[in-house]
Amino acid sequence: MRILVIGASGTIGRPLCEELGKRHEVIAAGRRGPDAVVDIRSAESIRALYEAVGPVDACICVAESGALDRFETLTEDELLENMRGKFFGQINLVLIGQSFLKDRGSFTLTSGIFADEAWPGVTGGAVISGGLHSFVLSAAIELKRGLRINAVSPTIVADSVEAYAHLFPGMExxxxxxxxxxxxxxxxxxxxxxxxxxxxxxxxxxxxxxxG
Known part of the structure; x- marks a missing residue:
């Protein structure tokens, strides 16, 4: 299969590309490539990416993470800015990409634990992940040509504990x-x-x- 991985240079993206590359052709994409450049905050950039790489069998997004926020000062503009990449960006990967994936291809999006687990300072992240779950459920019955869609909803990754555990004490x-x-x-x-x-x-x- 030809598999497009967006966020390929990140903590998850690197080992994911390595594993998939054992059996498939991987196109590693991100803001700095290495194989293709994309800014998922821009619909035009997403369309240009698909046009540049050609037909693929699968698209996986492990890019973008939700920013922390302060509920007492949170505004609509801050929420929208937080949603631009991880929420609207991933949705556009599907809405635009459905015309570029091969028959019976698949989309895999990334949400997160805050859709189900309340935590201080991540209201935006909760809204994003919860919305992505609803989108995946709806898209699964709307996509044509046998296209599939799923979401992976992780907690903090063990490889990132040293850097981020202080923000989420006690999270497994x-x-x-x-x-x-x-x-x-x-x-x-x-x-x-x-x-x-x-x-x-x-x-x-x-x-x-x-x-899971």
Whole structure:
């Protein structure tokens, strides 16, 4: 398969490209490439990316992370700015990309734990991830030609604990191998409309909850 990975130079993107590259042709994209350049905050840049790389079998987005915010001073403009990349950018990858993916191709988006777990300072992140989950469920029944869509919703990644654990004390990390395996399964599998939660949402039962 030809697989387009957006955010290829990031913490998740690098090992993901390495694993996929063992079996597939990987096109590594991001603000600085290396194979293709894109700014997912711009619909025009996304369209130019698809036109430049040609037909692909899968598009995976691991780019953009939601900014921290302060609820007592949060404004509509700040929320919109926070949503421009991770929310609207990923949605545009699908809305624009549906015309460029090959039949039975797949999209895999990235949301996050704050869709299900309330945490101080991440209202924007919660709105973004919750909205992405709803979008994936709707898109799964709307996409034509056998196109599939899923989302991976991780908690903090074990490889980032040293840098970010102080912001999310007590949050249990997900191991990188498990995270990468989930993205790979989304591409190489056959399911659609699935939210792969790599954590147990607050208030869920101790057993029987699908964890991705």
């Amino acid at each position: 990390p997900v191991e990188m191998d498990r995270l990468i395996g989930t993205y790979v399964n989304c591409v190489e599998g056959s399911e659609t409309g699935r939210i792969h939660r790599l954590y147990r949402p607050a208030g869920s039962a101790d057993t029987g909850f699908p964890l």
